[in-house]
Amino acid sequence: MxxxxxxxxxxxxxxxxxxxxxxxxxxxxxxxxxxxxxxxxxxxxxxxxxxxxxxxxxxxxxxxxxxxxxxxxxxxxxxxxxxxxxxxxxxxxxxxxxxxxxxxxxxxxxxxxxxxxxxxxxxxxxxxxxxxxxxxxxxxxxxxxxxxxxxxxxxxxxxxxxxxxxxxxxxxxxxxxxxxxxxxxLRTKVLEVTKAAGKVELTEASIIVSGGRGMGGPENFKILEELADVLGAAVGASRSAVDAGWRPHSEQVGQTGKVVNPTLYIACGISGAIQHLAGMKTSRWIVAINKDPEAPIFKLADFGIVANLFDVVPKLAEEIKTMKTD
Ligand SMILES: Cc1cc2nc3c(=O)[nH]c(=O)nc-3n(C[C@H](O)[C@H](O)[C@H](O)COP(=O)(O)OP(=O)(O)OC[C@H]3O[C@@H](n4cnc5c(N)ncnc54)[C@H](O)[C@@H]3O)c2cc1C
Known part of the structure; x- marks a missing residue:
């Protein structure tokens, strides 16, 4: 053969x-x-x-x-x-x-x-x-x-x-x-394909910017979407953010959400519960932004930023935008 x-x-x-x-x-x-x-x-x-x-x-x-x-x-x-x-x-x-x-x-x-x-x-x-x-x-x-x-x-x-x-x-x-x-x-037939324009599918994204309870509310995800836009990334979420109704379940990363393997995973306001890590721990590079230096996510992260995410995320987006236009 x-x-x-x-x-x-x-x-x-x-x-x-x-x-x-x-x-x-x-x-x-x-x-x-x-x-x-x-x-x-x-x-x-x-x-x-x-x-x-x-x-x-x-x-x-x-x-x-x-x-x-x-x-x-x-x-x-x-x-x-x-x-x-x-x-x-x-x-x-x-x-x-x-x-x-x-x-x-x-x-x-x-x-x-x-x-x-x-x-x-x-x-x-x-x-x-x-x-x-x-x-x-x-x-x-x-x-x-x-x-x-x-x-x-x-x-x-x-x-x-x-x-x-x-x-x-x-x-x-x-x-x-x-x-x-x-x-x-042919026992099934696709009737309609609905695609969110310009969105990157979470499981195939090479960069993911994820937000958790630390985002404080659905309106604040705008800053993550802006960062995701400049990076060409997908937006993910912890279960807390999904359960609160801030993000759709299709964006949930973790044991009861999606398992992702991006090159870069940026966790913002996510504590790092074992069920969340189950969905993203094989990411090549993990960056965590959390104001609590004891947050478990820092044990896994390659780079940790102990700070208020509302200070860091917009600056990060701005810096990357400038780097791209230079
Ligand atoms: C059977 C089961 C299945 C589960 N499946 C999943 C799953 O698939 N995915 C999942 O994510 N969870 C899952 N969970 C829930 C999981 O146990 C956690 O409760 C959840 O991941 C916590 O989400 P979080 O990190 O967003 O919230 P929290 O644990 O509340 O953490 C919020 C973090 O934000 C930080 N923070 C707050 N404000 C700021 C700020 N301004 N700047 C910076 N940092 C800030 C805090 O310091 C804190 O560390 C599951 C649980 C069970 C029991």
């Missing part, structure tokens, strides 16, 4: 998402370790134009470009993957641990009798075998997940793998695949 490692490309608004390049970086590393070939799978409607970006990385790019695939649905994507699998099978399939990837991966694992490791933060070689690293127990411990099945499927969190461009771009081949959809097999 060919030792192919496949990456399912994620895209939005006609552009490949950064997580796709993170997966390709990891896929290339795995191929080098197992002597495999890197392939990419591009599914959607009007997506063919993105294939050249994938050809630089992958030896082969499978493209399924059909109107029925305009929006992600598990049935349609699984059917598209099944049609490609009938032609060739990989030994490993990497997907983003995004809402689509997390939804699709178990379905594919069940359909193709594959082994699945979800929400991994890394993949390493151990004694010649691939092992997924996965945080558990509210991110307080890591488990190493081995695979027994010949098909290994893994979802990897966005923002955990630094992208390194290929030294020698591949110029891989493109193979278009036609999928015949039987309407009765």
């Amino acid at each position: 060919m030792r192919n490692v496949w990456v399912l490309a994620e895209h939005t608004d006609g552009k490949l998402k950064r997580v796709t390049f993170e997966l390709l970086t990891k896929g290339r590393e795995i191929c080098a370790a197992v002597g495999g070939t890197l392939c990419a799978v591009l599914i959607g409607s009007g997506v063919e134009g993105m294939a050249p970006d994938l050809q630089k990385w992958a030896s082969k790019v499978w493209v399924v470009d059909q109107p029925s695939l305009e929006n992600y649905t598990p049935d349609a994507y699984a059917k598209a993957m099944t049609t490609i699998f009938e032609k060739e099978r990989p030994i490993m399939l990497l997907l983003a641990a995004s809402s689509n990837g997390r939804d699709l991966a178990p379905k594919l694992a069940a359909r193709f009798d594959g082994a699945l490791a979800s929400s991994c933060t890394d993949v390493v070689m151990d004694g010649g075998r691939l092992v997924g690293i996965r945080p558990v127990l509210g991110e307080t411990a890591f488990v190493r997940v081995g695979f027994k099945s010949p098909l290994q499927i893994m979802t990897i969190r966005p923002n955990v793998i630094p992208v390194t461009e290929p030294e020698n771009p591949s110029n891989g081949t493109v193979e278009k695949v036609d999928v015949t959809f039987d309407e009765k097999d």
Whole structure:
């Protein structure tokens, strides 16, 4: 069997998402370790134009470009993957641990009798075998997940793998695949997509500015939004801020909210309760702004500012704006 490692490309608004390049970086590393070939799978409607970006990385790019695939649905994507699998099978399939990837991966694992490791933060070689690293127990411990099945499927969190461009771009081949959809097999249909204009999705953001009870009220989040705007960041919140009705639940970070992995997490007026840390402790750099020097968040933070956030946050936004215009 060919030792192919496949990456399912994620895209939005006609552009490949950064997580796709993170997966390709990891896929290339795995191929080098197992002597495999890197392939990419591009599914959607009007997506063919993105294939050249994938050809630089992958030896082969499978493209399924059909109107029925305009929006992600598990049935349609699984059917598209099944049609490609009938032609060739990989030994490993990497997907983003995004809402689509997390939804699709178990379905594919069940359909193709594959082994699945979800929400991994890394993949390493151990004694010649691939092992997924996965945080558990509210991110307080890591488990190493081995695979027994010949098909290994893994979802990897966005923002955990630094992208390194290929030294020698591949110029891989493109193979278009036609999928015949039987309407009765497509059991769900996307009726409407509502997108907040200009907002960065929390789980994919590389910078997050988060506010807690220390923000004092919903109107004060304006200063966080201004800081987020200059940084190109997403806004997050602690559960206290969400429970108080200051922010929507979609912004809650933590054990009962979202798990995020940005490069930079700025916690403003957040004490650092264990349930909050469960959602953000794998962030690469953590900055905490809190007026209480004993706040537990400072134990985790790489940089701590003991101060009133209402003094610091607007100045920070102003400074960054000036740096950007200089
Ligand atoms: C089962 C369960 C699940 C939970 N899930 C989550 C979850 O998903 N996410 C989550 O966040 N929490 C979660 N919690 C709640 C968690 O235990 C904490 O209560 C919550 O995280 C506290 O939020 P906070 O840090 O905003 O508020 P607080 O703990 O009240 O901290 C506010 C901080 O703001 C600082 N502050 C106040 N004013 C200023 C100022 N002007 N300038 C600077 N600093 C200031 C204070 O010093 C303080 O440290 C969960 C709890 C349970 C029991």
